[in-house]
Amino acid sequence: MTVYLDKNENAFDIPENVKYEFMEYIKKTNLNRYPEKGLPSLLEKIGDFSGFNDENIIVGNGSDELLNILINQAKGDILINTPTFEMYNFYANNYGYNTVNVPLKSDFSLDTENIINKNNIKLIIICSPNNPTGNLIDMGQVEQILELGIPTILDNAYYEFSGEDYTDLLNKYDNLIILRTFSKAFSMAGLRIGYGIANKNVISNIKKLQAPFYMNVLSAKLAEIMIDNYSTVQEHVKYIINERERFYNAVKEIAYDSKANFLFLKKDLYSYMEKHDIIIRKLPLLKDRSRITVGKKEENDIAIDAIKEYISKNL
């Protein structure tokens, strides 16, 4: 049986009791009707849950939708730090904007000096924990960048696995928007829900760029039910963090430490792992690297055995 550890999905599906509650909701919902404009009940729920007002929250069809909108409205050069999430470049290219790349340093920290020296940047995107390297970006470095006053996205998709919370920075910096998602810790990649937290003026300006019925009622409702079941999310996150540490310790000759639900590998093991029926992420822009998602224990065991065999034969 093929093991899929390529997309940083959650190893666990949403729990059965949540699915039943969801089915009950579907039975009594008129799907011929449009969603309530702006999905106020979901915004309020996410606001309460994350400690903000609903006017500080924007929800999107995956955080991808919010990235798309934010990049579109930059209308100029966008600064990124490679290696990082490839969709930033994808959207920038779609809109014909230039990406100014200031590569991460060899320890994957931000090259703040070089970032500060760039001119005419309309939007900065920082990914933390960074995909694919897995490390957190230092809070002090993020703050140094925010001091520039340039609109800045902190893509925090792997927040729940990381132990670092950047939301205090929102009290001080109006140019910051933090993006999070239900796709990873919440096991809802198939439902497509992401959200942003920022100053209320920033949020109301972005909302103007969003279609009125941007999301379907079913995804919205399931997100609400999952927030009510947050203890299950926490259990799954704890499991994955434990597995991540076990996985890393077993293969550390070839992997970097990670604060997300994946490991960045020092070799391109894509073809080797494929021969073992394990699908990992090939990184076309990084010839000699690859990325593997932390799965369930039994999946990780298979992957660890294969990587250990690789290490013993090749290193």
Ligand code: PMP
């Ligand atoms: N940001 C990062 C860093 C990601 O890795 C991903 C998903 N792979 C996303 C954003 C997009 O997430 P979503 O499913 O919410 O669109």
